Amino acid sequence: MTIDMYDQDLARRPANFASLTPLSFLERAACVHPDRVAVIHGSIQRTWSEVYKRCRRLASALARRGVQRGHTVAAMTANTPEMYEAHFGVPMCGAVLNAINTRLDAKTVAFILDHAQARVLLTDREFSGVVKDALAQCSRELLVVDIDDPNFDGGQRLGTLDYEALLAEGDPDYPWQPPVDEWDAISLNYTSGTTGNPKGVVYHHRGAHLNSLSNIVSNEMPLGSVYLWTLPMFHCNGWCYPWTLAALAGTSVCLRQVRAPVVLEAIATHRVNYLCGAPVVLSGLAQAAQELKPRFDHPVTVMTGGAAPPAAVIAAMHANGFRVRHVYGLTETYGPSVICEPQPDWRELGDDELADRMARQGVRSVGLEELMVADPETLKPVPADGQTMGEILMRGNVVMKGYLKNPRASEECFRGGWFHSGDLAVRHPDGYVQIRDRSKDIIISGGENISSIEVEGVLFRHPDVIDAAVVAAPHEKWGETPCAFVTLREGAQLTTEGVIAYCREHLAHFKAPTLVVFGPIAKTATGKVQKFKLRELAREAAK
């Protein structure tokens, strides 16, 4: 075969090829908007010029202490300016940022530090109790650096130096370089599995760059957006928003604790126009907004994910002037990679109908190349009938590199050339995808599939129910039967019979629970229901 003329003498060169990396956004923000405020935290305000210098100092100081390409720098901290800077300063010296979930127990943190082969740990006094124990259990010698946040009292310093002293060691003009290969790792995020050891999800510079831009397109974010940190930065690197904000030369308003009145105050004071949070954050916000009547009149968009936002929450948010965007993704997809993109004709829908549409996970973002609901073995897509269940499968540039030191898990989740989300869903006639269940949470009763999410949805609509979860209990005749775990509002008098009757009224009868357990529901550190524990309890209840 002859060489194509379009390949002849037209190879990549330094002039026309650069590794994609979100680090380039920081350099640009500092150059174009040096005096614009980049980060706000209590009384601390720093400009893009200052943040860029501090990030270069951090990279330089880490490099001087021997940290280099492929090394891991861990951080266990609230949404502080230091955590924001670590998203740039750590990869600027070639290293990989491992942001640790601050709600984890010491044993798990120790496991992570060992597994990630962390060399440095940035730690926040607020979590010194757990971190101290974790360091005692961990087998590594780490450089421990304290984040000594003036906005937090309490806890103790554990390190050999504090963050500011580390920065002082570094050069503010450090000549950082983009990664040689855009496939190089930029961060490591451990998934909080409900069982077993957490798996380390590796992100690369290319995906982080592309998902940062995708956030802008999906949520129509203007230049200079002001973003409030209600979503933890340890959660999929804050859905890539630290980097998105740099691309927009926007402002990050940090927040140590997410309390609705403080959030509303911050929105008003700093004219915040974007924030992210789980539906539970939204419902708190909507309620507080109703009570406090906050003093802001500018549009605020809230991106929500982790679970579908309930109808009542959407209606309450809209009533209080918020614009809600439902997004979906997994740690493995850099956070949101599927968006419930609103259709123009949704404007004409009533509250309930709109909530119904917005409860769908949606369609692929511009950052994700392919999304389908299919049989996970044959890869045959399900019909778009809103009924047939299949697994959500994804492929594209915002799918992780894989699991660190876990080729078996990587092979398993990437089988057939697609990333297997583990979420079971239907595809509606309009192409929008809606989750029905986690694949391992499906209940099979008399050969019929029952979506635990569907049953939970009904339970949540009961006025006396404040929390609910449904799992399979063994059943002699049907194989499995739904067992409902229900937390009641204080003073409510709902009985087992009442719960079952309510479900039979609103569901196909075979989907109604036959067993009900009242009380609080076991959750993981990230707030996920521990269904494996509930299954044990359900087995007991079925005896």
Added chain:
Amino acid sequence: MTIDMYDQDLARRPANFASLTPLSFLERAACVHPDRVAVIHGSIQRTWSEVYKRCRRLASALARRGVQRGHTVAAMTANTPEMYEAHFGVPMCGAVLNAINTRLDAKTVAFILDHAQARVLLTDREFSGVVKDALAQCSRELLVVDIDDPNFDGGQRLGTLDYEALLAEGDPDYPWQPPVDEWDAISLNYTSGTTGNPKGVVYHHRGAHLNSLSNIVSNEMPLGSVYLWTLPMFHCNGWCYPWTLAALAGTSVCLRQVRAPVVLEAIATHRVNYLCGAPVVLSGLAQAAQELKPRFDHPVTVMTGGAAPPAAVIAAMHANGFRVRHVYGLTETYGPSVICEPQPDWRELGDDELADRMARQGVRSVGLEELMVADPETLKPVPADGQTMGEILMRGNVVMKGYLKNPRASEECFRGGWFHSGDLAVRHPDGYVQIRDRSKDIIISGGENISSIEVEGVLFRHPDVIDAAVVAAPHEKWGETPCAFVTLREGAQLTTEGVIAYCREHLAHFKAPTLVVFGPIAKTATGKVQKFKLRELAREAAK
């Protein structure tokens, strides 16, 4: 060296790596917004679903006729739906789109068809005169396909079949594939040099994808934007906007001829919110808006480039409710890659001061990795003093692959690892870049550099001047001296002495022209002043 754990078992796979290509935007638009209008042209309206099918038909029909990867498909047409579709359909079969400037002469078109080794030509009746001659002069056997636009009367059909017949040969479900390598060519755009043969600038899928997204970020374009085609699609592929519109699932309003009243009408009828055009388009628009008082009240953003927008034009546009964005780039940089990003404090500036800031070319877009003004030989950046001139040098992912079959020209423009723009500029203290001249247009008088653009700027401010250009004329004592070419408003009485006196009043005296020639100014097909012709005339005038 041991293998880094972040490289171990974490290679690219189909699940997590996809070639970047703007074609993925089309598939997404058709899937997410199948019924939204994608293209409007007169009474023709087509949805994203229809356009996607037509593009697949085009790709399929071309493939069936033997067109494949690395082949060239040329198009010489106004801004029609067919041209829009060609931006997707041609690369969907692996081929490269060569959109030809419709203002070129037959000889140049023939040169391009030969040089590009075009196999197919899509041609528009409007240009059948030139195309017929070009085909006679060209040495290739081409498949000539007529675009038989019902919105145009006249010209003749030249081909063996028309575009709709070609589509009818194709499969609307053609299983197109993204390019195997994102570095594969997607389009070929010939630069209209003022001398010599045009050079073929090759774009790749990666750059087209990234610049499409960069347009969205830079201009804060919302989903579903409505875009009016006042900029020719043959011009740097319409600055990548055909692809940008697909990423937003927006609407393209086609336009065969750019006349201000028609533009205003289209803005009102279709609620257009974005358009691009040279400053001359803007001045026509501002004037017409003043006279016609058009009936629209929504915000409209106009991206302008090719030359700095004059103060009066910016003020008039703002007064008529348009938002102006000045962008800069070259064919070699996929169109706009530098943007005059507004600073918040510019809102407080008066008209003249604002125009002064907005006349600057600006800063790199998020799509361009590096931009500097430097000595083109030593690559040493000039100080940001607003005074010292250097060449604009760029590098990054939105710089072309190179010139087709012209390695010498590629080496020359890429020397030192940077793309050399040929534009001489200063860098202001705020980091914004401002062009002073094309490097070959600088006038050196008594050892002092004179920017022809600066002198032209003064001439344009004179109320009697409607067009102006300045070039070097030989001068016995000073080496060179500025010679002004001036077109006067009808009825104006300005004399040579008047022009010189006005310039001396507003410029350092050594910069004032000593020779003035009145009359129309020679332009190229793309409206660029033919300075080489003016230089000949200036030599005559100096005798």
